[in-house]
Amino acid sequence: MSYEIVKASYDRCCESGDFFETFYEIFLSKSPEIAEKFKNTDFKKQKSHIKASIAMMIRLGKGDAKAYEAIERVGVSHSKSQFDIEPRFYELWFDSFCEAAVKHDKEWNEKLKLIWKERLQDGIKVITDKY
Numbered sequence: 001m002s003y004e005i006v007k008a009s010y011d012r013c014c015e016s017g018d019f020f021e022t023f024y025e026i027f028l029s030k031s032p033e034i035a036e037k038f039k040n041t042d043f044k045k046q047k048s049h050i051k052a053s054i055a056m057m058i059r060l061g062k063g064d065a066k067a068y069e070a071i072e073r074v075g076v077s078h079s080k081s082q083f084d085i086e087p088r089f090y091e092l093w094f095d096s097f098c099e100a101a102v103k104h105d106k107e108w109n110e111k112l113k114l115i116w117k118e119r120l121q122d123g124i125k126v127i128t129d130k131y
Contacts, residue, residue, distance in 0.1 A: 006058050006119045009105050009112055016104035020047040027096035034089060054097075057123030071123045075130030087128035094120065 013019040024043065028035045038046075053074050059067035078085040094117065101116070102108050 002115050002119055003058065003062055005112065005115055009101065009107065009116065010054065010058060012105045012107065013101055014051065019100055019104045020050060022103055023050075023096055023100040026099045027093060030092040030096060031089070034092065037083070037085065053123075054120075057120050060123050060126070061119050068126065071126045072130065075127040078127055079130045085131075087131050090124045090128060094124070 024038075024046075028038060053071070056064075056067040056070040056074075060071055077083055097120075098113050098116070101113075105112075
């Protein structure tokens with residue numbers, strides 16, 4: 001059930017047109033360290049990557065093996081030896097996601113936020129375990 005709820009919420013966010021612009025505006029403002037990590041980023045490509053990664057994180061909770069493999073690859077790319085995205089940044093990432101969702105999902109509420117958190121925590125753990 002939570003899969004359908006989160007998928008519908010994600011669809012509403014994506015359909016709003018500028019969800020990822022809002023997300024990155026919020027996320028980059030959270031910390032100068034985060035902004036520094038993205039200083040040479042091609043945001044057109046980045047938005048495509050994060051859109052797919054979140055979709056995979058949503059599917060992960062359904063036991064989707066391909067989604068797990070995709071999220072593991074994200075974890076490797078974000079590990080200390082590659083992009084060096086420290087695990088402590090993922091709480092800010094999730095907070096930024098929620099702040100953007102408030103603006104782009106007309107049905108957003110605190111209960112939905114908790115469902116999202118439950119849904120994304122496994123994916124975040126897979127990523128941070130690769131650090």
